[in-house]
Amino acid sequence: MSNTTTDIGEFEENTGEPEHRTRSRIWQGIFWVALIGFLLIAPALLYPVFVMQLLCFALFAAAFNLLIGFTGLLSFGHAAFFGGAAYIAGHALKVWGFPPLLGIATGTLFAAALGWAVGSLAIRRQGIYFAMITLALAQIVYFLVLQLPFTGGEDGLQGIPRGHLLGFIDLNQPLAMYYTVAAIFLIGFLVIYRIIHSPFGQVLQAIRENEPRALSLGYNVDRFKLLAFVLSAALAGLAGSTKALVFQFASLTDAHWQMSGEVILMTLLGGMGTIFGPVVGSFIVVALQHALSGIGSWVQVVIGGTFIACVLLFRRGIVGELARLLKINSL
Template structure:
């Protein structure tokens, strides 16, 4: 009875109206923050925030809305960075085509990994993704074009549409901002589509979704490919921003960081991963002077947030405002 009452409360007209208002405010704040960030932050740091925010949002589609925990998303992020960097540097691709190439590579890799991983559930699914990601990391370390431990350096930014010089920080920033907003809008649309509703039904009760006639494995695979592709979009963009792709991008620790970002901001929320990514990257940047102790600080922050905000920061805000899943 409690669950029914909560559902009715969340779907009441007043709650829906309040949810739309709060969601509109969040959209306005997000767009405003993206537009004014270069005036408040160093442009390269602001671009780093946007790249990791997109990575976290892509990962959240899988864990937050489909219920699949992947320990190997760094493979798509880092793999796309290497592929995009290679085609930009060696093949002379223009920026947009280079990023799209990295994104398509990540989506194809996601399809291959997903075919193998979705055959299992729970911790077995997570371990398969981690094992396959470690294979990608090994290739990144051994393949000649990746530069090994030195990484792939000197990736050119080039000219956008043959006219806009992306070596200029502001030009590059607004290009990255456009990529982020497009990726975020895609995630938003997917979550609020019938496809997204089926994914959430699978997350809540997979046997019931199966009994209703849905091809659960097919939906999981599509979600995995979409999440991998958008993670690759983030990785490709990051490689263009820093003109560098390194083993760190494909390391298992990167997968752990994106999980931390998602849980910290609010798993299963739209805006939560963005908030979590901003907090984690900002802490890493501000505390870089203390060396490895930064991980202790981030870990302590995570523990505090888990104890105080069990649904994540944005999840708890949504609960207090009684707007359900609108955030």
């Protein structure tokens, strides 16, 4: 296996001249410092609930990018994992009386299991057929969320308690809740970063670039795809479970197909296949939604126009184009 890992070195993200690799590490370090600095000072500058929403969607977009940007699989049904986990976590917290971390873990595990079930069926096909299968299965999940008695139907699951973290940290306090969400986001994002830069991540990128060659090198392509799908679903579920805890509410919007479209928009806007692109894209979309909330449904027109402009001007996404201008391999 070590020989074949060497053979796919051309797909490695940091392939290139030493100076390019060094420059990439420097700029990635700058982005990490900026991100952590933002997490630390954000409550003093912005409304904490707004920032928590940003972080939940940023983690959701980064999880989706792991699948489309680094594996080459386009899912139109990721809202099923995001919304499904929100409902399961909310039910575990409200009805079963689980503590916050256990409730979030329950939603995440549910999303992973659902990801395995959906992925096992979807990876049998490629391209648009794969995308349509994920959309169809996600619509089944949406129908179940609408009809099952414990979800609250069109009213959603309301009154989810935040509880106490580790038994003594009151999450009803805004700052305590914020830094808990920030820690969850940072852990989830670090997991994605580690996956991308691991040998497993390099195999995923090899599959994205040239699946027949990866198959010829002896890799079980379907197994790698399924594992990537499950990991992406689990991390999307982590984001959805956290959002349910933050807003103490799980709604049909979380599981609707439009949510899958929004996460695609966030990823493409920031830069598909980049590390920090989905975070930047999600920040832009959520910020626009909040800033333009007063104009009603016209906000979608503005966001759509912004997306079209970015696609025309920044074909690699905002972060992708920035990396090109800086002449670095990845960002």
